[in-house]
Amino acid sequence: MGLLKFYPWVMVEVVRAFNNSMQPALEIKGINKSYGSFKALTDIDLKVEQGEFFALLGPNGAGKTTLISILAGLCVADSGGAFVMGNNVVEEYQKSRLNLGVVPQELVYDPFFTVREMLSIQSGYFGCRKNHHWIEELTDKLGLTSKMDENMRTLSGGMKRRVLVAQALVHKPPVIILDEPTAGVDVELRKSLWEFMKHLNSQGHTIVLTTHYLEEAEVLCERVGMLKDGRLAALDTTRNLLKRFSGIRLSLRTNGKVLPYVLQKHLVESDVDDEWVFRLSDYSEVESILAELRLAKHAVFSLDLREADLEDVFFSVIKDK
Amino acid sequence: MTGFYTLLYKELLRFWRVVFQTVAAPILTALLYLLIFSHVLMDRVTVYSEVSYTEFLIPGLAMMSLLQNAFANSSSSIIQSKVTGNIVFLLLAPLSNFQFFLAYLLASVIRGVSVGLGVVLASSVFLVISIFNPLWILGFAFLGAGILACLGLIAGIWAEKFDQVAVFQNFIIMPMTFLSGVFYSIHSLPQFWQEISRINPFFYMIDGFRYGFFGESDVSPMISLVVVSLVFLFLSFVTFNIIKSGYKLRN
Known part of the structure; x- marks a missing residue:
């Protein structure tokens, strides 16, 4: 009898969990975005399924960062809709951001804090309080353990990049977007970063990356989308694209x-x-x-x-x- | 609520890390004002019959420091984050717009009130300060700090470089503070300037705050409370909606 009392609530949760598991990780429907007279994105339709390792490629100014910014809620599309794990990035912005971790392209940091404080603050923003084990694992994998009590100002560019990656992952987001994470970093870090991303992908995280190192995208990503002048010029599996242009x-x-x-x-x-x-x-x-x-x-x-x-x-x- | 507490904690930690610059220095500046103005004007100016000019100055200087630091906290935090780019960490987080607004507001109020309290406590070393009713003092302190915190947020969001925040501070906040009766009673002004002072909300903040110390004021403290409360509510509404719209933050 006790269980029956909770039956409707349990069913709602079960249906919700099922729906979540069926949702694409990312969905973009008819997105348009202009900056004044410059059309940054035109009619973009794109779906990335859960568990995919997806590459978003394009020359500089093609619209990759704008598209990522729209998904992350850093800017708003003029028309169309974007969804993270089924959550509208504008109307359900808190849920969508909770499901997303973004490594920004720029090397940004807060000069007031140490690495430990930055990670602790970022965890707090996402409502995570007792994630010390995960932060330890993260910083260990990213080679940050010896730098935890150093101020962000004193770190090298490569180390700052590692902290950015760690910050994006503190809340274990199901969807991770890396906007040119290997720009200006040494070979060793690139290798260890991709190993870590492959590990996260194998654990079910969806990974979207933009990179100028196309050989990385070819090795890592199952599917590729190519942007040109704000339009999606190609979208297919890596294998099909290679076959098509074989x-x-x-x-x-x-x-x-x-x-x-x-x-x-x-x-x-x-x-x-x-x-x-x-x-x-x-x-x-x-x-x-x-x-x-x-x-x-x-x-x-x-x-x-x-x-x-x-x-x-x-x-x-x-x-x- | 963890996100809100974290942002509040981060904002408090930010100014606490440079406490000599953010709290101690403004207290020292206010004490220097007190020393110089009271030395020069003590025998020449009488505002209230039972109150010496030095005593009269203390609440004004405390409120002025409180207001300026509440403004400086939110404006400098936002513009620094925007210029250095680290505001992205906050914009990516699942904080509600209201949590964002409230955390910045409270951090600025806490810094402003800390500086104001510091000025009063430091002054009390040199002079016995009478307190008529602490509730009026606290009420106007928090509301005044809240108003300036909102103005600081608006300035920080609107500005694209430090220079623009300085323009806001030096050409709007500073004149309105100095012309609001920090150093004098508006009754000592010509009629025209008295009328001008009455449309300056800073005048009501300082006059009401001073009432809490001496039980005397240029206008009824109830009128001041209503004016200051309405200005606070209006600016809170405007600031919250600016944050909600993403103006100059999410573009």
Whole structure:
């Protein structure tokens, strides 16, 4: 009888928990944002499912940070809606922020406090009081343990970046957004940071990252969205994108100045002076290209052959659309 | 409520870390004013028949310091956070707009009242200070500090650089404070300036505050209480709505 009294309440909680588990981690519906006459985002629709490791890529000024800011409640969209774990970022801003951890791009800190105080204050903002074990684990994984009682002013750039990551994670958010977290940090930290992110992702956290290191995105992320001029220019799994833009990339340097006409169709724009870059569909085409070059009396100085990667996909998308 | 308490604690810790600058220095400045003005004017100015000019000065100076420091606390905290960018930590947190407003307000009130109390206590070392009714003193102290805390928040949110906060402080707050009867009774002014003083809310804060010490004032303390309370409520409403709108914070 006692249990029956609580039955409706229990059912509501069960339904709510079920709904939460079914919600996408992030959902963006028809978002538009302008700064004066500059259109920063145009009709963005995007969904990131729970547990995904998602990369948001794009050149500088493409709108990545604006999109992240809208999700984090740091700015408001002109139209459309954004949701974090099913919570509207404007109408249910407290719930949505509770579910989100953001590592901002800028190296910001409060010069009045030590690392320990910063983490304790940030925990308090999110209503976490007894999270000492988690903070210990966090600071240990991020190599901050020896710096806990140092003032933020005295830390190096890399250490400040680690503190930013720790601050974003103090409340164990189900969704974590990292806005260029590896900008200006050394290789060791980059590696340890990605290992930690992979660990968090394996524990069910959804991770969204923006980065200029495309090889990282290729290795880590299952899905990629590419922004260009405020529009979503590509959105697919990393595998599909690589397949779509698949091919073999052949880079050559020769003593010739003019490329034989028959090879022009294979040529893609080169980003290095005096280098010709070809896209081939099969390795067998290499010999025919070399044969044409020999026929045209070109001597090959250097040759590089590799499979297309996310960087090639990125440049194709940015160039084509 | 943990978020609110944390923000309040952080704001208190922020000014406590530099207590010599935020509390001790304004108390010393007020004492220097007291020393110089009372020395120069004590035999020349009589405001209330039973009260010496030095005694008359103390509540005015205490209230002036209280108001200026309540303003300085919220305005400097917000503008520093905006300029250094660390306000992002607060904006990402799930604090309600009201918690945000209340924490900044209370921290500024606490600093303002601490400085005001410090001025009164430090002055009492040199002079016996009479207290007519402490409730009036406390009421006007908290309401006055609340008003200036709101103005500080508005200035800090509106400003984009330190210079703009200084303009707000030096061209609005400072003149209104000095022209509100800190150093004199408005009855000593020509009729025109008396009328001007009556539209200055700072006058009612100081006059009501002083009533708590001497039981004498330029206008009825009830009128002062109503004016100061209405100004506080109006500014609280405006400040809360500015925070809620995200003006210059979430853009």
